[in-house]
Amino acid sequence: MHKGFILWFTGLSGAGKSTISQRLAEIFRQRGYKVELLDGDEVRTHLSKGLGFSKEDRDTNIRRIGYVARLLARNGVIAITAAISPYREIRDEVRAHIQEEGAAFVEVFANASLDALVERDVKGLYKKALAGEIANFTGVSDPYEPPLQPEIEVRTDRETVEESTQRILNYLSERGLIG
Numbered sequence: 598m599h600k601g602f603i604l605w606f607t608g609l610s611g612a613g614k615s616t617i618s619q620r621l622a623e624i625f626r627q628r629g630y631k632v633e634l635l636d637g638d639e640v641r642t643h644l645s646k647g648l649g650f651s652k653e654d655r656d657t658n659i660r661r662i663g664y665v666a667r668l669l670a671r672n673g674v675i676a677i678t679a680a681i682s683p684y685r686e687i688r689d690e691v692r693a694h695i696q697e698e699g700a701a702f703v704e705v706f707a708n709a710s711l712d713a714l715v716e717r718d719v720k721g722l723y724k725k726a727l728a729g730e731i732a733n734f735t736g737v738s739d740p741y742e743p744p745l746q747p748e749i750e751v752r753t754d755r756e757t758v759e760e761s762t763q764r765i766l767n768y769l770s771e772r773g774l775i776g
C-alpha cells in the first residue's frame with residue numbers, strides 16, 4: 598500500500614497540465630497505484646458546473662478541487678489535479694490544509710512562454726482571447742500568479758512530454774512518494 602498524496606498542476610491554458618497528468622495517471626495505474634485525475638475542464642462540467650471566471654468563482658472552483666483531492670489522498674489515492682489555479686493564495690491555502698493532515702502536496706508548475714502557447718494554441722482559445730472575444734482569459738486578460746517555490750517546474754516549451762513526465766517521476770521517487 599502506498600500513501601496518498603496530491604500532485605497539483607498549475608499553469609496557463611495549453612501549458613501541458615492535462616497531457617502530462619494523463620500520462621502520469623496511466624503510468625501509476627500500470628504500476629498498480631490507485632490514482633484519480635481531477636481535470637479542470639471536466640470539473641467545470643460537473644463539480645463546478647455554473648461557476649464562471651470571476652476571481653470569486655475561480656477561488657470556489659479551486660477550493661472544491663482541493664477538498665476532493667484531500668479526501669482522495671486521505672484514502673491512499675494519488676490525486677492529480679490539472680486546473681489553471683491562477684491564484685497563489687488559494688493554492689497555498691489548499692497546500693496548508695493538506696499538509697495539516699500529514700499528506701504531501703507536490704506543486705508542479707507547467708511553464709511555457711506566452712509566445713509558445715499562442716503559437717501552439719491547442720484549443721484555439723488564445724486567438725480568440727487576443728482578439729478580445731473571451732473576457733477574463735488567464736494570461737491575456739486575467740491574472741496568473743506563478744508559484745514562487747513549486748516542488749517541480751517543467752518547461753513544456755523546451756521539453757518533450759516524456760521528458761517532463763520523467764522529471765516528475767524522478768522527483769516523486771527521490772521524495773519516497775513512489776517506489
Ligand code: ADP
Pocket residue numbers: 608609610611612613614615616617679707717719752753754756757758759761
Ligand atoms: P493544459 O491542460 O495545460 O491546458 P494541454 O495538455 O491540453 O494543456 O495541451 C498541451 C499541448 O502541448 C499538447 O498538445 C501537448 O502535446 C503539447 N506539448 C508539447 N510539449 C509538451 C510537454 N513537455 N509537456 C506537455 N505538453 C506538451
